[in-house]
Amino acid sequence: MTGLSQDADLACRIAMLEQKLQASAAEADRLQRELAQSRDCQTASADILATIAGTSGDADRALEQIAETTARLIGASSVSIQLAENGEWGKAYRYGASARLIRAAVPLTAIKVGGKNMPGAVVGRNRQIHVPDLDNLDPDLAEFPGLPHARAAGTRTMCGTPLRNRGKAIGSLIVHRDRLEPFSDDELVLWTAKLCRPGGDRARECAPVQ
Known part of the structure; x- marks a missing residue:
């Protein structure tokens, strides 16, 4: 009987060790994934910064490159950049069908900087607005005129981030x-890359997008 008891104890210890090994392997895999994701974000930030640096002084080309680079790096189907100055909308660039459909359906004259619309709220509130699911909108976002058009074009998840110059929102x-x-969270943090205000003969100092 003692031999049987010892065998049972040994089997139990072996099973526990196997479970610990499996847990360790799963944790190692998780850490590897996090490391890979962090490296991807670092590379993406560097790519965006390089894009901005390479297009200084060419406003239209800078917006185009930033939008297309962002879409490629984070798997976005559409990207919209809208600059604002002195309470008025300025230069813009739209990449992808959803962003273009919103622009066609909702002209800039119909939305206000600081108003109840995605770019206006991002600039007016000077903060990031994440919409995880357009089929389940927060009541605060339900009146945003562009969101139904985005959903009709196939968009399901959106996020708007302020572009800042010295802490002031200059666009979305x-x-x-x-x-x-x-x-x-890592993807949202990705947009902490610096964006220089396009235009003029030289790059201007910019504050981080937060």
């Missing part, structure tokens, strides 16, 4: 996903 960067996939 809005990204769309055509699938239900809320942006992760």
